[in-house]
Amino acid sequence: MSVVTLHINDELVSARSDQKLLEVIREQGIDIPTLCHLEGVSDLGGCRLCLVEVQGSSKLLAACVTPVQEGMSVYTHSERLVRYRRMILELLLSERTHTCAVCVTNGHCELQYEAAELGVDHVRYEYLAPQLHLDASHDRFTLDHNRCILCQRCVRVCDEVEGAHTLDIMGRGANSRVITGLNRPWGDCVSCTSCGKCVQVCPTGALFFKGSSVGEMEKRHAFLSWILNGRERKEWQW
Amino acid sequence: MNRPELQAMGERERERQQSYRCRLLCCASTPCLSSGATAVIETLKQFIKERELDANVLVTATGCMGPCSRGPLVTVQTRGLEDVVYEHVTPELARDIALSHAAPEPKALDRNLLAADSPFFAKQKKVVLSNSGLIDPERLECYVARGGYGALAHALREMTPVEVCEAITRSGLRGRGGAGYPTGLKWDLVRKAPGTRKFVIANGDEGDPGAYMDRTLMESDPHRVLEGMAIAGYAVGAEQGYIYVRGEYPIAAKRLENAIRMAERRGLLGGRVLDSSFSFRIDIRIGAGAFVCGEETALMASVMGRRGQPSPRPPYPAQSGLWGMPTLINNVETFGNIAPIIDNGAEWYAAIGTDKSKGTKIFALAGTVATTGLIEVPMGISLREIIFDIGGGIPNGRAFKAAQTGGPSGGCIPAEHLDTPVDYDSLRRLGSIMGSGGLVVMDDTSCMPDVAKFFMEFCMDESCGKCVPCRVGTVQLHRILEHITNGSATPRDMETLQELCVMMQETSLCGLGQSAPNPLLSTLRYFREEYQAHILERSCPAGKCTMDNVPPLEQGADLQRRARSTTSDAEVS
Numbered sequence: 001m002s003v004v005t006l007h008i009n010d011e012l013v014s015a016r017s018d019q020k021l022l023e024v025i026r027e028q029g030i031d032i033p034t035l036c037h038l039e040g041v042s043d044l045g046g047c048r049l050c051l052v053e054v055q056g057s058s059k060l061l062a063a064c065v066t067p068v069q070e071g072m073s074v075y076t077h078s079e080r081l082v083r084y085r086r087m088i089l090e091l092l093l094s095e096r097t098h099t100c101a102v103c104v105t106n107g108h109c110e111l112q113y114e115a116a117e118l119g120v121d122h123v124r125y126e127y128l129a130p131q132l133h134l135d136a137s138h139d140r141f142t143l144d145h146n147r148c149i150l151c152q153r154c155v156r157v158c159d160e161v162e163g164a165h166t167l168d169i170m171g172r173g174a175n176s177r178v179i180t181g182l183n184r185p186w187g188d189c190v191s192c193t194s195c196g197k198c199v200q201v202c203p204t205g206a207l208f209f210k211g212s213s214v215g216e217m218e219k220r221h222a223f224l225s226w227i228l229n230g231r232e233r234k235e236w237q238w
Numbered sequence: 239m240n241r242p243e244l245q246a247m248g249e250r251e252r253e254r255q256q257s258y259r260c261r262l263l264c265c266a267s268t269p270c271l272s273s274g275a276t277a278v279i280e281t282l283k284q285f286i287k288e289r290e291l292d293a294n295v296l297v298t299a300t301g302c303m304g305p306c307s308r309g310p311l312v313t314v315q316t317r318g319l320e321d322v323v324y325e326h327v328t329p330e331l332a333r334d335i336a337l338s339h340a341a342p343e344p345k346a347l348d349r350n351l352l353a354a355d356s357p358f359f360a361k362q363k364k365v366v367l368s369n370s371g372l373i374d375p376e377r378l379e380c381y382v383a384r385g386g387y388g389a390l391a392h393a394l395r396e397m398t399p400v401e402v403c404e405a406i407t408r409s410g411l412r413g414r415g416g417a418g419y420p421t422g423l424k425w426d427l428v429r430k431a432p433g434t435r436k437f438v439i440a441n442g443d444e445g446d447p448g449a450y451m452d453r454t455l456m457e458s459d460p461h462r463v464l465e466g467m468a469i470a471g472y473a474v475g476a477e478q479g480y481i482y483v484r485g486e487y488p489i490a491a492k493r494l495e496n497a498i499r500m501a502e503r504r505g506l507l508g509g510r511v512l513d514s515s516f517s518f519r520i521d522i523r524i525g526a527g528a529f530v531c532g533e534e535t536a537l538m539a540s541v542m543g544r545r546g547q548p549s550p551r552p553p554y555p556a557q558s559g560l561w562g563m564p565t566l567i568n569n570v571e572t573f574g575n576i577a578p579i580i581d582n583g584a585e586w587y588a589a590i591g592t593d594k595s596k597g598t599k600i601f602a603l604a605g606t607v608a609t610t611g612l613i614e615v616p617m618g619i620s621l622r623e624i625i626f627d628i629g630g631g632i633p634n635g636r637a638f639k640a641a642q643t644g645g646p647s648g649g650c651i652p653a654e655h656l657d658t659p660v661d662y663d664s665l666r667r668l669g670s671i672m673g674s675g676g677l678v679v680m681d682d683t684s685c686m687p688d689v690a691k692f693f694m695e696f697c698m699d700e701s702c703g704k705c706v707p708c709r710v711g712t713v714q715l716h717r718i719l720e721h722i723t724n725g726s727a728t729p730r731d732m733e734t735l736q737e738l739c740v741m742m743q744e745t746s747l748c749g750l751g752q753s754a755p756n757p758l759l760s761t762l763r764y765f766r767e768e769y770q771a772h773i774l775e776r777s778c779p780a781g782k783c784t785m786d787n788v789p790p791l792e793q794g795a796d797l798q799r800r801a802r803s804t805t806s807d808a809e810v811s
Contacts, residue, residue, distance in 0.1 A: 045705070046704045046705045046706065046747065047705070047706055048707055048745045048746075048747065059744070060745060061550075062747075066550075080744075083741075084741055084744065087738070088706050088707060092706055094710065095706075095713075124734060125717075125734070128710075128717075169703070172528065172530075172702050173700070173701035173702065173712070173713075174698065174709055174712075176702075
């Protein structure tokens with residue numbers, strides 16, 4: 001594997017040529033927000049929070065899907081980028097009903113965390129607050145569309161890691177919804193193995209264990225890497 | 239079939255056509271069919287049969303002739319007479335036309351004639367549409383009779399793939415899908431890309447409101463697209479091509495399918511094309527109604543049977559496209575330009591148009607203009623010539639206000655820029671784009687914030703939902719525009735609008751989101767005073783918006799005012 005050198009925020013760093021920018025940036029200890037990125041599944045490039053400026057490119061590039069290149073010069077926290085990240089979070093918060101005070105993941109929510117990190121203390125856009133339903137037909141899990149940010153982590157983990165592909169997206173634009181089966185109630189889906197991976201990777205309280213109350217749903221973030229390390233490298237750390 | 243056989247086939251068809259005293263060419267494109275062309279064609283065919291004129295008169299259903307708002311159209315080619323075009327043809331008129339032209343001493347009628355020297359025809363230059371309206375799209379022989387597949391035969395026999403790419407590069411042809419990427423460069427990239435298999439895709443998923451260039455080309459001259467694709471396949475080393483046809487274009491899909499079958503039967507496509515060692519198959523893929531599938535990465539996902547969502551580039555399709563293989567994607571109209579370039583030479587093509595934009599461009603002229611329809615003009619022609627000479631100006635004595643080019647990714651061009659030459663770079667400088675070629679003319683009854691709202695609603699409906707800026711940004715922008723047009727906007731909204739637009743342009747994942755704010759930004763740039771009138775004076779200068787709401791913070795005062803006015807009314811009565 002060949003090695004490339006590049007500049008990140010004017011620091012000279014080296015990276016393997018098959019790495020993505022995001023990985024290299026994080027290796028440098030630079031904190032860059034992400035919501036749709038998840039170690040262990042394919043990248044989507046949808047949340048646009050990890051956008052970086054690359055010199056010589058007129059467009060902003062999503063670090064999670066951009067391969068490193070020899071001699072590239074990357075800026076991760078310019079004034080413009082921070083402003084856009086804040087706006088993206090504001091848009092996300094305005095899209096559905098994110099009321100932290102009554103949310104099962106209050107205090108453990110990635111959306112809440114990123115918003116706090118970026119100093120989003122108010123939303124300048126109109127709250128769209130669509131009245132969406134909640135699917136509690138499954139024995140153990142609940143899917144609340146009102147808290148979904150459509151990051152598709154659950155869809156990817158269900159397809160790529162569990163191999164069940166129970167979850168998918170239907171509709172388009174603002175009408176996109178995570179669906180179970182062919183848009184059947186979750187409890188009726190025979191393809192679901194009830195493995196719970198989707199719940200563990202969900203960044204917000206859209207997917208949660210039944211019976212959890214406000215602030216009680218804490219996701220186990222090591223869950224996925226634990227499974228993947230075991231499967232791929234036979235490293236089981238019980 | 240080999241080259242001499244191809245030429246013999248063309249010769250036979252030409253002789254057949256010349257054996258008729260008169261040929262009645264009836265437009266059977268979607269606009270004419272919807273205004274009653276089917277009845278005209280049926281009547282003519284029956285009439286010719288009844289009068290036993292079969293030996294002298296040939297009735298042909300052809301493709302589009304151009305002035306679509308004047309359909310159904312019939313062109314008559316009579317031996318010893320100039321060709322004439324009749325507009326608004328009814329079955330009754332059709333009988334008269336046939337009688338008059340098929341008579342031993344033929345004579346043109348003096349009714350419903352479209353003057354051949356009218357600026358609508360005179361100012362156009364037909365390269366891609368040169369066969370459109372003159373040939374039967376369902377007969378391969380008609381296309382071959384006009385030199386069809388000659389370019390493919392020439393390329394296969396006399397040129398190497400490198401030479402084909404060079405010829406396209408020298409011609410200066412740029413992608414007709416809207417972005418204007420140099421076609422030759424793209425072909426060369428795919429040719430050089432390593433891969434065990436390569437693919438060619440023709441993008442016929444045209445979705446801009448009011449645009450129908452690709453549909454017309456596919457309906458009127460399907461073999462030209464196939465020939466262009468085959469030449470591209472030869473140039474880049476692909477053996478498989480796909481045409482992605484929009485689901486709403488059933489006639490185009492049917493004619494293309496028929497054309498592919500005909501060409502394969504005659505050995506012009508399929509295995510060992512024209513007895514050479516080159517094989518090229520073409521399959522049709524029908525879209526399922528998503529505008530975003532016109533974006534190349536989403537289109538490829540759709541061709542592969544996946545959800546039609548764009549994916550981030552790089553890698554570009556030229557490196558990793560369909561099933562990870564190098565893939566050439568061009569617009570249908572781009573492929574329509576290939577055969578003429580090979581036939582007439584790159585220098586001939588490069589001589590048309592402007593310095594940086596070569597050749598001709600098809601536009602779908604729509605909106606408030608006297609003659610709407612499909613036109614093909616050399617690049618660099620001014621908007622004024624298109625709208626006032628070819629289109630015949632604005633009807634009902636109204637004034638021109640703006641021309642919208644490029645659909646939901648384009649912008650509005652105001653009257654002061656009417657003399658700008660129409661080419662890729664000039665339009666971009668004006669904040670619009672060439673786009674695929676939709677051109678909507680608006681008169682002074684159009685309200686610009688309302689127009690912006692229309693296009694934003696379109697983008698909002700068509701956003702795929704993958705990335706946040708486009709999915710939520712379009713909804714928020716549409717909300718604000720709704721407030722502006724109903725009178726409940728505040729000056730703050732203007733700032734939010736502007737800021738969101740720039741943010742969406744820079745952060746969206748694909749071209750749809752990046753260009754969705756263009757119509758809004760261009761109207762903000764040229765018609766800012768209209769937005770201000772809506773917000774500050776709560777009035778719509780064009781008189782289009784009802785403005786019956788008030789900003790939330792003024793609702794209390796508004797209620798009081800209304801209450802006062804009703805009591806005073808009561809006192810008066």
